[in-house]
Amino acid sequence: ELLLSPLPAGGIAATFQFRTRWDAAPGRVSHYRLFPKALGQLVAARGVRELHLALTQGFWRTRIWGQPPLQAPAGAELWVWFQDTVADVDKAWKELSNILSGIFCASLNFIDSTNSVTPTASFKPLGLANGTDHRLLRYAVLPREVVCTENLTPWKKLLPCGSKAGLAVLLKAERLFHSSYHSQAVHIRPICRDASCQAVSWELRQTLTVVFENFSGTQGKKDWSLFKMFSRTITEACPLASQSKIYVDTSVKDKELVEVTPSPTSLHEAIVQGEKRTYAVYDLLSPSLFNTSRSLNVQLKMTWPQDMELSTPVLHAHRYVSGYGLQTGKISTLIYNTHPYRAFPVILLETVPWYLRLYVHTLTIITKGKENKPSYIHYQPAQDRRRPHLLEMLIQLPANSVTKITIQFERALLKWTEYPPDPNHGFYFLPPSGALVPSVIAMKELDMEQSPLFTSL
Amino acid sequence: MAAPLVLALVAAVTVRAALFRSSLAAFISERVEVASPLNAWQRVVEGLALLDLGVSPYSGAVFHETPLMIYLFHFLIEYAELVFMVSGLASSDSLWSFSLVQFKKQKLLIELDKYASDVAELIRTPMEMHYIPLKVALCYLLNPYTVMSCVAKSTCSINNTVIAFFVLATIKGSAFLSAIFLALATYQSLYPVTLFAPALLYLLQRQFIPVKLKSKSFWLYTMQYAALYLCSLVVIICLSFFLLNSWDFIPAVYGFILSVPDLTPNIGLFWYFFAEMFEHFSLFFVCVFQINVFFYTVPLAVKLKEHPMFFMFVQLAIISIFKSYPTVGDVALYMAFLPVWSHLYRFLQNIFILSCVIVFCSLLFPVLWHLWIYAGSANSNFYYAITLAFNVGQILLISDYFYAFLRREYYLTHGLYLQRQDGTEAMLVLK
Numbered sequence: 001e002l003l004l005s006p007l008p009a010g011g012i013a014a015t016f017q018f019r020t021r022w023d024a025a026p027g028r029v030s031h032y033r034l035f036p037k038a039l040g041q042l043v044a045a046r047g048v049r050e051l052h053l054a055l056t057q058g059f060w061r062t063r064i065w066g067q068p069p070l071q072a073p074a075g076a077e078l079w080v081w082f083q084d085t086v087a088d089v090d091k092a093w094k095e096l097s098n099i100l101s102g103i104f105c106a107s108l109n110f111i112d113s114t115n116s117v118t119p120t121a122s123f124k125p126l127g128l129a130n131g132t133d134h135r136l137l138r139y140a141v142l143p144r145e146v147v148c149t150e151n152l153t154p155w156k157k158l159l160p161c162g163s164k165a166g167l168a169v170l171l172k173a174e175r176l177f178h179s180s181y182h183s184q185a186v187h188i189r190p191i192c193r194d195a196s197c198q199a200v201s202w203e204l205r206q207t208l209t210v211v212f213e214n215f216s217g218t219q220g221k222k223d224w225s226l227f228k229m230f231s232r233t234i235t236e237a238c239p240l241a242s243q244s245k246i247y248v249d250t251s252v253k254d255k256e257l258v259e260v261t262p263s264p265t266s267l268h269e270a271i272v273q274g275e276k277r278t279y280a281v282y283d284l285l286s287p288s289l290f291n292t293s294r295s296l297n298v299q300l301k302m303t304w305p306q307d308m309e310l311s312t313p314v315l316h317a318h319r320y321v322s323g324y325g326l327q328t329g330k331i332s333t334l335i336y337n338t339h340p341y342r343a344f345p346v347i348l349l350e351t352v353p354w355y356l357r358l359y360v361h362t363l364t365i366i367t368k369g370k371e372n373k374p375s376y377i378h379y380q381p382a383q384d385r386r387r388p389h390l391l392e393m394l395i396q397l398p399a400n401s402v403t404k405i406t407i408q409f410e411r412a413l414l415k416w417t418e419y420p421p422d423p424n425h426g427f428y429f430l431p432p433s434g435a436l437v438p439s440v441i442a443m444k445e446l447d448m449e450q451s452p453l454f455t456s457l
Numbered sequence: 458m459a460a461p462l463v464l465a466l467v468a469a470v471t472v473r474a475a476l477f478r479s480s481l482a483a484f485i486s487e488r489v490e491v492a493s494p495l496n497a498w499q500r501v502v503e504g505l506a507l508l509d510l511g512v513s514p515y516s517g518a519v520f521h522e523t524p525l526m527i528y529l530f531h532f533l534i535e536y537a538e539l540v541f542m543v544s545g546l547a548s549s550d551s552l553w554s555f556s557l558v559q560f561k562k563q564k565l566l567i568e569l570d571k572y573a574s575d576v577a578e579l580i581r582t583p584m585e586m587h588y589i590p591l592k593v594a595l596c597y598l599l600n601p602y603t604v605m606s607c608v609a610k611s612t613c614s615i616n617n618t619v620i621a622f623f624v625l626a627t628i629k630g631s632a633f634l635s636a637i638f639l640a641l642a643t644y645q646s647l648y649p650v651t652l653f654a655p656a657l658l659y660l661l662q663r664q665f666i667p668v669k670l671k672s673k674s675f676w677l678y679t680m681q682y683a684a685l686y687l688c689s690l691v692v693i694i695c696l697s698f699f700l701l702n703s704w705d706f707i708p709a710v711y712g713f714i715l716s717v718p719d720l721t722p723n724i725g726l727f728w729y730f731f732a733e734m735f736e737h738f739s740l741f742f743v744c745v746f747q748i749n750v751f752f753y754t755v756p757l758a759v760k761l762k763e764h765p766m767f768f769m770f771v772q773l774a775i776i777s778i779f780k781s782y783p784t785v786g787d788v789a790l791y792m793a794f795l796p797v798w799s800h801l802y803r804f805l806q807n808i809f810i811l812s813c814v815i816v817f818c819s820l821l822f823p824v825l826w827h828l829w830i831y832a833g834s835a836n837s838n839f840y841y842a843i844t845l846a847f848n849v850g851q852i853l854l855i856s857d858y859f860y861a862f863l864r865r866e867y868y869l870t871h872g873l874y875l876q877r878q879d880g881t882e883a884m885l886v887l888k
Binding site for chain 2: 324325326327328354357359360361377379380381382383384385389412413414415416417
């Protein structure tokens, strides 16, 4: 599936999603069919229940681009649920990150005890799971990780057709990395094989999101095509695929402003994140598409209304470090809830490396000038050279409010071997991760299931 | 005599109260010279916050106070400023009474007619001695180091109080109290364990028991004192265990003091060495650096066995120079003893230069810190150079006092005007 959606600020986001299902219990059969063998063996050998790996370059600008289709922090993010049969989770985690580092040519081998944590409340298994024992969960972020072609190539090799046919032919590295935002991810999770849920299958979901910003013409006119974006066109669907579709988001207030060529095979309407959206759908498996020209080049011309107000997303966050000098500082996070009448509970997860000593007694949470006491707080202080700080909070965000969370830290003096390479980069702060609490997540997931990108099998 | 002391106390309280209320308090409490990772007030508050969150304060790398200290401040957090003021005053009071007692001894020695005949000018007149206790109290109370460490609410000033009480109990001859306070001081910061030797020597001297390895009464008394000390130490440690119900505090407090994992700059010698050292040497050098504190006790005990109080002073100075996380509060403690040895001024060789070194280094600390951390135009070498100069100054000061003391003792017994065999004036050369 490919979802193309124009962004309010004049860019265009393309989200690819490839799903492979593996109808076998891991470990017993060594027949992998379409499921990549490297990952299949990994899942079987290391007792992985769920695996989520995202490699991202750039920041998703939520305030001007709206909610992202797939969330990922800058750098590399890895979180894994292990099976409860795994005896030594830390060892399995270490081995797993090293193997993944080899598979994806990424520096995931730098994941060790100093940057991985076991959050207690922030993550839930996305697939089938009985019991959520958070001791089986490991989470790590490497914000320094630079994503490039060498990470994309192994990612493409995991696809059944490689980059030979289907939507994957559009994935040309020189265009993908010439963009404002690039995020590629691999998700493995157990799902039900059928509606009765008698047997378990493994689902591999590979997603890739890019944002191109250099297509806005003069006077708000925008004009792009697949060829302009990817310098390729689609010639055929992958013969192995059971479903292959392109969705183009055409939901603008004024219908005449948008023009899509060639005419889509069908129209699809869905409610995504509380908004009604219309998509033009191209089904690559229908033979009529390739009859005329042997290749498909979707084009979209639209005039952007000059005075369109930016619809700010309901929840967004903004974060900065303040203070001067190298002794102390303060991390501030601003969370906006622009919803006119609904309050949202949010779980915030902060992972701070040990060389920034957090002082939890300086933690303040202020909403509308008043102190907002978190209803749940879990804090695990860091130990020098052994583990990072972990702070999880459940905060109520009242309707139409800004919540400011600040905490002070002190920089530790490092040994000369402990400084990261390229000192001109400075030190990276790990991005916090926010999650809505279960009741709201359920609501959100419902939304997502209706959206074409997330149609569950 | 009491009136000037009260006046000094009032002045000290005023200075502290004024500083607590001023904007300088926040600045001072951030100074690395005043608050080390071991005793910074911010870390005490953090430990209490962790305790409130239901997390063991020792599970992180921030909190290194002893459990008794947590519980002291658990109940007194509102009155923290008061606690620190009272501790400052208490230590100065006990130092004052200490110096009062100290001079009764000299009278006794004169009466015994032990000294040579021509040394009258070396012996302090009662007039001089009259003011020394007050000078000691003033030297502690109004010393900028003490004031800063009190305003920064560094728990170092509480440790100083405990040590001052220990010194007072020792000089009053109360072996029981002395052992208890020594155990408390050891429990707080480990290094005062070396003060066991001077305290024992002093108590033996008071009991007129000769320090002879073959004498039975010597061993009996030593065993008694050691047993008292060890028992109180065990009681205190067990009490801490029952307060928190875990032994976590042992590695977090004593392991932290001995292995020096936190390299936050301070006025000591450790941080820079271990930040720049190859990893595989660091264990060896940690041992070498730590041995420094304990190493000098034995030779000093042999040399100064007749003068346990001077030994105590030298040992306190050694602790404050060579300990792993020193602060200016530690320096202030031994500096308060300097007026007691005012009769040594005559023999000090470079007191002027050394005082200048210490004063200028103290002024340069914040300057170079600013250049390094805020202005970015210097680096850690600059700051460490000043640390080094400061410590060299302290070491030379102590050795100067030490030699002066030895010379005075020599003159007291051999006469001030020495003559060679051929009748010319002799020079005393220390080797």
